Amino acid sequence: MPMYDSHMHTPLCKHAVGTPDEYAAVGHERGLTGIIFTCHNPLPDGLSSNVRMDPEQFPEYLEMVEHARQNWADKIHVGLGLECDYVPGIDLNDWLEKQAAAEPYDYLLVSVHPHLNEYRQRFWQDDPVAFQKLYFDHLVESAQLGLHDALAHPDLVKNLVRDDWDVPRILDHVRGCLDKIADTGIAMEINTSGWNKTVQEQNPNATILREIAIRKIPIVLGSDSHEPGRVSDRFTDALDLAQDAGVEHISYFIQRQRHDVLLADARATLAPTIPASSNQPDQLS
Ligand SMILES: [Zn+2]
Ligand SMILES: [Zn+2]
Known part of the structure; x- marks a missing residue:
């Protein structure tokens, strides 16, 4: 069955x-059907330009991914994607x-991305619970743009409020936000890089x-x-969590179309040699 690493x-x-060729090589070695590059999107006016390609580098990005796609065409599918920042308060629509x-x-x-300067300057507040709730409101807004296929690392805010991260305390608010997100039809991500961040667990939290x-x-x-060594990192753990949570399918997108794979089939597809997580700190995402 098809198995993708989509971020x-x-x-x-x-x-x-x-x-990209090095990422593809690792994906192939680990038994994936495909990988999707989703580099940080170019933004105008130098917005958070320290952590993304410049707009004039975008053609270079397309070329890099296309080059890898052709090189690996008979072994692993290399897909083209983008991780698009929604920065509330700045009209980027x-x-x-x-x-x-x-x-x-x-x-x-x-x-x-709540750690971006542009975000912290606008929304950081001394009330950490209110800050967390606001983050989930912003996730709703990002989903309601209606432009994208999936919402990345849905509780990334926890790394900024580690000592005040207490899911039951915000759960009613989160439930209301998830109702609105569900209405948009967007998918959500299990992001395994969370294990390398301040709150060391996947995004989102199991609850x-x-x-x-x-x-x-x-x-x-x-x-x-x-880094290439992290491709499909901790995917078996993610599938265990998904199963415990009652998730029935794992999805991936090709040409913006969603494909669903039964969880059990996804699990059977993963190569048994899943690597240990890298110890490299990876606070940016
Ligand atoms: Zn990210
Ligand atoms: Zn990043």
Whole structure:
């Protein structure tokens, strides 16, 4: 059965290493059907330009991914995607809309990155619970743009509020947000890079994942690799969690179309040699 890792980066974002060919080689070795590059999207006016490609580098990104796609065509599918930042308070809607329509992507992620300066300056507040709730409101807004296929690392905010991260305390609010997200039809990600972050667990937390499963929101797996060695990192753990949460299918996107694989079939497809997690700190995502 097809098995994809649908979230990884290229050095163009200035905080990842390895060529797309090297990521493809690892994906192939680990038994994946495909990998999707979802590097951080170019943004206008120098917005958070320290962690993403410049707009004029975008053609280079397309070339890199296309080059790997051709090189690996008979071994593993290399797909084209983008991880698109939604930055609340900055009107990027036209930009994001044009960007989403500009290329024949396989898959588009939308992200709210709470550690970006542009986000912290606007929304950080001394009340950490209110800050967390606001983050989930922003996830709803990102889903309601209606431009993207899946919502990345849905509880990334926990790494900024480690000592105040207490899911039961915000769960009612999160449930309300997930109801609205479910209404949009967007998928959500299990992101395994969370194990290398401040709160060392996947994104989202198991309790939130259960709420996602109850609402039948489609689930996509992503390693969020910023180095080739992390491709499909901890996917068996992610599948265990998904099963415990009541998730029935694992999904992936090709040409913006969703494909669903039964969880048991996804598990059977993964090569038995899943690597130990890298110890490299990976706070950016
Ligand atoms: Zn991210
Ligand atoms: Zn990143």
